Amino acid sequence: MSLISKLPAQGTSIFTIMTHLAEEHNAINLAQGFPGFPCDPHLTDLAAHYIKEGNNQYAPSIGIPVLRKRISQMAELMHGVFYKPETEITITSGATEALYVAITAVVKTGDEVIIMEPAYDAYGPSVRLNGGVPVYVPLDENDFSIDWDRLEGVINEKTTLIIVNTPHNPSGYVWKKDDVDHLAKIISDKPIFVISDEVYEHIVFDKKEHYSLMRNPILRDKTFICSSFGKTLHVTGWKIGYCLAPEKMSKEFRKIHQYIAFSTATPLQYAIAAYLDDDSKYLELSAFYQKKRDIFCEGLKAYTPFKFTPAEGSFFQTVSYRHLSTENDFDLAVRLTKKAKVACIPNTAFYKDKSDLKVLRFCFAKDEAELELAISRLSYAVF
Ligand SMILES: Cc1ncc(COP(=O)(O)O)c(C=O)c1O
Structure with missing residues (x-):
């Protein structure tokens, strides 16, 4: 008896491959996107406290009320937009689950879903698992801005959903108010939903702002x-995510969430809710990461021949080597891991057809000393 794969083309993810390679060659892992430093001990103390206090049974499926209220307050403080904690906010097992549930809620067999490339790797497979057809629209090769003509050109009566990611992984591009308004304008009269993946919402640089899609009233409703x-x-292993959506959409979202995860870790929800009593915990995150981005980018500029524009947000920096070599990006990433002992992600990983634009992605969510060591190692990299 053979199992017929629903994702026949899907192999081991590049993140797993590069992380294993980094471990094997004792390389600094700037490949996978997770912080290389511990979270605030106060947060782990709170988690231990809520576990010891006995909050160890199922949470309500939609999440504990106090955390939903915190998220509502955060959205209001950041964007001046109110979401009702009772009916419009749902706690999930990471953003990955939230994305999957939202895709499942709207995508039916044959529906088309627009994904802008390069794209986070979960979107396409989640669409396909629901019988949908991903339609890829490339972002600008140089600055990763949106090609509105191309995007509008692929919209048709089968288009059900557009997936947005801002701040963007891998490029660090941050959507401007104009981008948000433009999207609203082109879909305002169409039955098209939007998913906005905003996991890097609190990491933006150079005094730019994260302009959430919720701020546009047309998009808030879709x-x-x-x-x-x-x-x-700094707790990627906790997998506590959330989804904000209008009541009708949240209702459908919650129906599906209850059969995919039902609920997510109770004591961790309590710990996060208590920790966020202090808004500075997220309001100061951009400054925290700006220091790291600056150290990394100044080092890249001074000691390596890569070309790049500093990321506007997220904790990733992409660099181009098109002017230096024709080597394919996977081979170069492997070579840098083995020889320079610095691991990164080849950007082809973020394209369905593996377009090789000679770009690498580095994660700078690491200790500053580690970033400096990575730069000194990259400065000896051979071209
Ligand atoms: C753009 C983007 N979306 C979603 C996720 C997944 O988030 P979570 O770990 O909360 O599931 C990631 C993680 O790297 C990401 O970069």
């Missing part, structure tokens, strides 16, 4: 905003 505390609180 969008599942998906996010996560993993990146914000």
Whole structure:
């Protein structure tokens, strides 16, 4: 008896491959996107406290009320937009689950879903598992801005959903108010939903702002905003995410969430809710990461021949080597891991057809000393 794969083309993820290679060659792992430093001990103390206090049974499926209220307050403080904690906010097992549930809620067999490339690797497979057809639209090769003509050109009566990611992984591009308004304008009269993946919502640089899609009233009514505390609180392993969406959309979202995860870790939800009594925990995150981005980018500029524009947000920096070599990006990433002992992700990983634009992605969510060591190793890299 053979099992017929629903994802026949899917192999081991590049993140797993590069992380294994980094371990094997004792390389600094700037490949996978997770913080290389511990979270605040106060947060782990709170988690231990809520476990010891006995909060160890199922949480309500939609999440504990106090955490949903915190998220509502956070959205209001950041964007001046109110979501009702009772009916419009749902806690999930990471943003990954929120994205999958939102996709499942709207995508039916044959529906088309627009994904802008390069794209986070979970979107396409989640669409396909639901019988949908991903339609890929490339972002600008140089600055990763949106090609509106191309995007509008692929919209048709089968288009059900557009997936947005801002701040963007891998490029660090941050959507501007104009981008948000433009999207609203082109879909305002169409039955098209939006998912906005905003997991890096609190990491933006150079005094730029994260302009959430919720701020546009047209999009507020059509969008599942998906996010996560993993990146914000340096706890990617906790997998506590959330989805904000209008009541009718949340209702459908919750129906599906209850059969995919039902609920997510109770004591961790309490710990996060208590920790967020202090808004500075997320309001100061951009400054925290700006220091790391600056150290990394100044080092890249001074000691390596890569070309790049500093990321506007997220904790990734992409660099181009098109002017230096024709080597394919996977081979170069492997070579840098083995020889320079610095691991990164080849950007082809973020394209369905593996377009090789000679770009690498580095994660700078690491200790500053480690970033400096990575730069000194990359400065000897051979071209
Ligand atoms: C753009 C983007 N979306 C979603 C996720 C997944 O978030 P979570 O770990 O909360 O599931 C990631 C993690 O790297 C990401 O980069």
